[in-house]
Amino acid sequence: MSRYRTIQQWYDILSSRLKGAPRESIRFYSIEAFPRLMHHLETHKTECEVCRRHFETLDEMSFELGQWMKTDAPEMVNFQAELEDSVRHLRSDHKVFPKGLWLSRFVLMGILVGILGALITIVVVAGVVIGGVLLTGAFIGMMVGWIAGKNKERKIKKQNRLY
Template sequence: MGHYRTIQQWYEILSKRLKGAPRESIRFYSLEAFPRLMHHLETHKANCSVCAQHFAKLDKMSLNLGQWLKTEAPEIAAFQEELEKSVRHLRTEHKVFPKGLWLSRFVLIGILVGILGALITIVVVAGVVIGGILFTGAFIGMLAGWFAGKNKERKIKKQNRLY
């Protein structure tokens, strides 16, 4: 294996390339995960030609990205499309996911299950404080989802399938 840039090095590279770009645009296009994505694509480009193509395109596009964000250039749409294609490729072909995806999914499911449990409790048990039961159910569900999501992401990270 060759020498690959670290995630920190990618943060530094992209921070130079995005110098002067509006922070709102950086947040809007979810570019906080972009350095982790580039690192992952770079480390896998030797084994996957599709990863290599996505890496080359995104690397080249990122050279102009700061200027595109400043001027709201139409090229941003092509960049966003390439970004989505690379994320979709990683997810479908390599089973690689962005950090926080599983955590947020499990927390949402936990909250919904907790609220459902609270609603069932309200129907079955007479005289309960509805607001308190709903809040408690949502909180317990969120907590259970958080633990389950963290556990899932820990397992995925050990398999090097998290960026």
Template sequence: MSHYRTIQQWYEILSNRLKGAPRESIRFYSLEAFPRLMHHLESHKSECSVCASHFQALDEMSFELGQWMKNDAPEMSKFQVELEESVRHLRTDHQVFPKGLWLSRFVLMGILVGVLGALITIVVVAGVVIGGVLLTGAFIGMLVGWIAGKSKEKRIKKQNRLY
């Protein structure tokens, strides 16, 4: 079995390749998850030809990425397309998701449900402090959503479906 680089090694590799790239560009292109994505694609490229193809393309592009960002080169759009296609492939074909996706979804749903519950409480119960009830509902919803999201991500991580 081949030795694959760790996520930490990918952080170091990509940091070196992106030396001199503007930090704003790195944030704009959402490259915080890029090392985890590369690690996941690399460790699954022997089992899936599409993962291997995406890994090869992104690895080659990453050598020029820093320069492309500095110059706002048109190749950045090709990189973005490749990045989005690889993420879509992982999500649809392998049911693999980025870390934090489910947590943020559940927190958002929890806040919405909490606010809805607070609004219902305001309509049904007379004489309540509207601001306090809304804030409490949003907080409780956020807390429940955070717990549910963490639980879901923990389950997905055990199945090796989180990058």
């Protein structure tokens, strides 16, 4: 049996700690990725002192998190700062990224390239329906970006650099 808790176990732990917290606050503070982050920090805390420190601080803060959300306590600012520091550390030192980051980046780039291609088509080809070409370009770009983003995340996940 693994000595580290699974992501599902972290979801269960944090669900009980956040019992009664407003759903709006959970969405506002982007707590959905928190269990995956805690799992990743826990698995790396023996190898990295910074990960250990972030893990212990966030774990301790999570006991009060539900109450802080209910009362909109000023400690939430400290929690958010600690969360951002831990994400920044994982990104810069360990090259670990949150799930969906690369997918959203590639989709956005695909849409922009698709619209740019559509604009070039509108300028070069006479008599095209502008709205249709723009919509088609954006859609094709979005689909190409989605496929590229999924491939990138699949490769990163195989390297265990995705949380």
